[in-house]
Amino acid sequence: HTQGWPLSEGANGGGFLYHQADNQVALGFVTWLNYENPNLSPFEEMQRWKQHPEIRKILEGGKRVSYGARAINDGGFQAVPKLYFPGGALIGCSAGFVNVPRIKGTHTAMKTGMMAAEAAYEAIVAERESDELTAYGTAYENSWVREELRVVRNVLPAVEKYGDFLGTIISGINMWAEHLKIKMPFTMKLHPDWSRLKRAEHCHPIVYPKPDGVISFDRLSSVFLSNTNHEEDQPVHLQLKDPSIPVDVNLPVFAGPSARYCPAGVYEFVEDEAGKPKFQINAQNCVHCKTCDIKDPSQNINWVVPEGGGGPNYPNM
Ligand code: SF4
Numbered sequence: 001h002t003q004g005w006p007l008s009e010g011a012n013g014g015g016f017l018y019h020q021a022d023n024q025v026a027l028g029f030v031t032w033l034n035y036e037n038p039n040l041s042p043f044e045e046m047q048r049w050k051q052h053p054e055i056r057k058i059l060e061g062g063k064r065v066s067y068g069a070r071a072i073n074d075g076g077f078q079a080v081p082k083l084y085f086p087g088g089a090l091i092g093c094s095a096g097f098v099n100v101p102r103i104k105g106t107h108t109a110m111k112t113g114m115m116a117a118e119a120a121y122e123a124i125v126a127e128r129e130s131d132e133l134t135a136y137g138t139a140y141e142n143s144w145v146r147e148e149l150r151v152v153r154n155v156l157p158a159v160e161k162y163g164d165f166l167g168t169i170i171s172g173i174n175m176w177a178e179h180l181k182i183k184m185p186f187t188m189k190l191h192p193d194w195s196r197l198k199r200a201e202h203c204h205p206i207v208y209p210k211p212d213g214v215i216s217f218d219r220l221s222s223v224f225l226s227n228t229n230h231e232e233d234q235p236v237h238l239q240l241k242d243p244s245i246p247v248d249v250n251l252p253v254f255a256g257p258s259a260r261y262c263p264a265g266v267y268e269f270v271e272d273e274a275g276k277p278k279f280q281i282n283a284q285n286c287v288h289c290k291t292c293d294i295k296d297p298s299q300n301i302n303w304v305v306p307e308g309g310g311g312p313n314y315p316n317m
Helices: 042-050 053-059 106-125 134-141 144-151 155-179 219-224 245-254 291-295
Strands: 013-019 025-031 238-240 267-271 277-281 301-303
Touching: 013 042, 013 053, 025 042, 025 053, 042 053, 106 134, 106 144, 134 144, 144 155, 238 277, 245 267, 245 277, 291 301
Parallel strands: none
Antiparallel strands: 013 025, 238 301, 267 277
16 A cells, blocks of 8 residues: 655655466555546546556556446545435445545445344334434444544545644644544534635646556557446436536636546547537446546536446456
8 A cells, every 4th residue: 555656746645566377466546536626537646656666666567457447435424325215225335434534434334234234124023114324323323433523524524634744743642632532622614625626727637648558558448448338229318407517617726627537537628610629528448437527617517417327347356
């Protein structure tokens, strides 16, 4: 696991690399979506990260076999939504139960799945249907999952506010104090990721190196390996609330950040016949990560749940 590099200018995140059977590695790079510079590209940051000598030496001589991307709901304690609705419930990562400093969420996903299943079982036995599983919400409130997230609740906001180095030290002290039963009397606030982007004129341009085709790659050839499919007749799942905002607001103010934050090259600013900028959505490239819904500074993109099973589909997992 790595933290920080190559991210700069207050952006946070880190990488992971796991060895698998048959000489394979699974690796990824997480860029927190609270970054401020609209010129940043999470995809390109990962390409740079792979060029670090310690990562590069593992990948050299290998072959890229798969690609995917997704947003991790890591807001934790302060961001847990209402967990149930008529006929359904949010469990595991869909409700944001990942424990960020432990880089782990499987245990909380399993536990919340079990709690929701118990509440659903009770409802079925009582011949209830399409009502709310309030018992699941109560079980979460009294569970170790909530307590575990409460203990680490200030980690993300501390790193966001004080930066990687100081923020990590403050988070560590906070967590040790909580483990020693010294309760911290404060809960730091989180800010919506879309609200963090600065105007492009106040930010440095970021020049990313060209892919070498060996360790680093371009987005479109990566998307090809994601095994993502869209039925031709499925409803459009990337919708703009106001079609004029990308060109009239996001392009002049934020230099069109969707062209960089999307890890699949779905959004492009091209020229129309009159040479004016035009916003183009290549929806067929989408790998369903949901970043656009979260990071669009105008909150103008409505990501509608696409048909299930469309991918990415990772082999050998
Ligand atoms: S269009 Fe949105 S959901 Fe699809 S890959 Fe791009 S950022 Fe992710």
